[in-house]
Amino acid sequence: xxxxxxxxxxxxxxxxxxxxxxxxxxxxxxxxxxxxxxxxxxxxxxxxxxxxxxxxxxxxxxxxxxxxxxxxxxxxxxxxxxxxxxxxxxxxxxxxxxxxxxxxxxxxxxxxxxxxxxxxxxxxxxxxxxxxxxxxxxxxxxxxxxxxxxxxxxxxxxxxxxxxxxxxxxxxxxxxxxxxxxxxxxxxxxxxxxxxxxxxxxxxxxxxxxxxxxxxx
Numbered sequence: 001x002x003x004x005x006x007x008x009x010x011x012x013x014x015x016x017x018x019x020x021x022x023x024x025x026x027x028x029x030x031x032x033x034x035x036x037x038x039x040x041x042x043x044x045x046x047x048x049x050x051x052x053x054x055x056x057x058x059x060x061x062x063x064x065x066x067x068x069x070x071x072x073x074x075x076x077x078x079x080x081x082x083x084x085x086x087x088x089x090x091x092x093x094x095x096x097x098x099x100x101x102x103x104x105x106x107x108x109x110x111x112x113x114x115x116x117x118x119x120x121x122x123x124x125x126x127x128x129x130x131x132x133x134x135x136x137x138x139x140x141x142x143x144x145x146x147x148x149x150x151x152x153x154x155x156x157x158x159x160x161x162x163x164x165x166x167x168x169x170x171x172x173x174x175x176x177x178x179x180x181x182x183x184x185x186x187x188x189x190x191x192x193x194x195x196x197x198x199x200x201x202x203x204x205x206x207x208x209x210x211x212x213x214x215x216x217x
Contacts, residue, residue, distance in 0.1 A: 021146040029193055030193065030209070031058060032197075032209075033087060037069055045200070046077065050082055058195070070084070074102035086107065095115060111130055125146070128148060147170055151175070152186065174194050178196055178199065179199040
């Protein structure tokens with residue numbers, strides 16, 4: 001079955017960045033994180049990931065030398081109508097760099113309300129990392145409901161089930177130390193999305209992505 005893809009755009013959509021992840025994620029359940037690759041390899045891996053049916057892609061920009069890889073992924077995404085996000089966004093300055101590079105959203109390992117505010121002000125939905133109910137409550141108070149459970153390998157799938165009690169409307173992206181084989185348990189526990197990063201350095205894991213997508217739709 002051919003997957004419906006968003007139309008290519010030349011500018012970020014300005015509507016409702018606080019709730020923008022509903023639009024960005026749609027029905028996708030897996031996110032790929034491409035960390036530490038050069039621009040050409042990032043673009044090539046991005047195409048391979050999209051070909052496997054993975055529609056969500058993050059390129060971390062924790063260091064300035066990672067920005068060319070983000071720009072390469074954004075350019076590749078523009079060819080195919082795919083959105084690309086910037087990860088490891090720790091400061092408002094990095095938010096501005098992500099926006100300039102053409103990122104469609106930002107992701108952070110932790111919760112910094114100044115970074116969240118800067119991202120929303122730039123028109124970019126922000127996905128903050130959380131590990132406690134207090135952090136989730138702060139995210140909700142800031143007007144957002146999407147959170148990144150990090151590090152997921154330490155929290156365990158039961159964290160998602162537990163957090164859904166007091167926060168039933170919160171959408172969780174499980175990230176950190178997960179492999180393809182871990183995805184089903186997290187999704188069954190209630191995570192909306194499972195993000196795979198370090199696992200993709202293993203070519204066999206990348207090959208399994210195309211097998212995973214039909215299983216989790």
